Amino acid sequence: MDQRVSFITLVVTDMDATRRFYVDGLGWEPELHEPGEVLMFRVAEKVVLSLWAEAFFVEEVGQRPARGGVPPITLAHNVATPQGVDTVLEQAAAAGAKEVSEAVRRDWGGYTGYFADPDGFRWEVAHNPGEIGQSVLP
Template identity: 65%
Template sequence: MDQRISFITLAVRDLERTHAFYVDGLGWTPELFVPGEVLMIRTGEHLVLSLWAEAGFEAEVGPVRRGEGIVPITIAHNVRTEDEVDAVLEVARAAGADPVTAAERRDWGGYTGYFADPDGFRWEIAVNPSPIGELVLPD
């Protein structure tokens, strides 16, 4: 098996609200949008973020776990500078992200902050000064 990820699929409660957040708010370009079903956004050379209406997700994958707390996953968007971290967090705030946490320097040497999309999925906006951090940045 090749060592790669092709799609990250997230089940969302309100696809139109999700579309408004990612496309209208963050300014991302959809590759595919089927109202009421799925929104797909290319997020890397060979990576697609698939935002799937919860009913269709459950029909194919199985029941979604519900309850208190934060979904146990984060999605990271790495940038080169601390100013870029702050700028992306501000774009997310303007798009309606809630909550948005201010970035801070972390014990491991990075600078990160978080925002939540309309379904509560947490996005980490980060500068990671290590070699692995450089690996994930575009040329």
């Protein structure tokens, strides 16, 4: 098996709220949108973020997703500068992000903060000055 990820799929409870947040609020352009079912964004050359309505997840997978508390996953959006972190966090707050936390300097040398989307998925916004952090920038 090749070492790669092609799709990251998150199950959402309110597709309309999800679309408003990502498309209207953050300004993302959908690669595919099936109203009420799925919303997909190309987030890298060969990686798609898929936001899938819960009913369709249950139909295909056969079980309801676990709910309650913070989902045990984070997504990260790396930027080139600490100022870029603050700018993205401000954009997320303006888009209606839940629980935006101020960015702070981290022990490992980076500068990061978090916001939550309408379903509580945490996005880390990070300036990572290390080699691996720089390697993921466009």
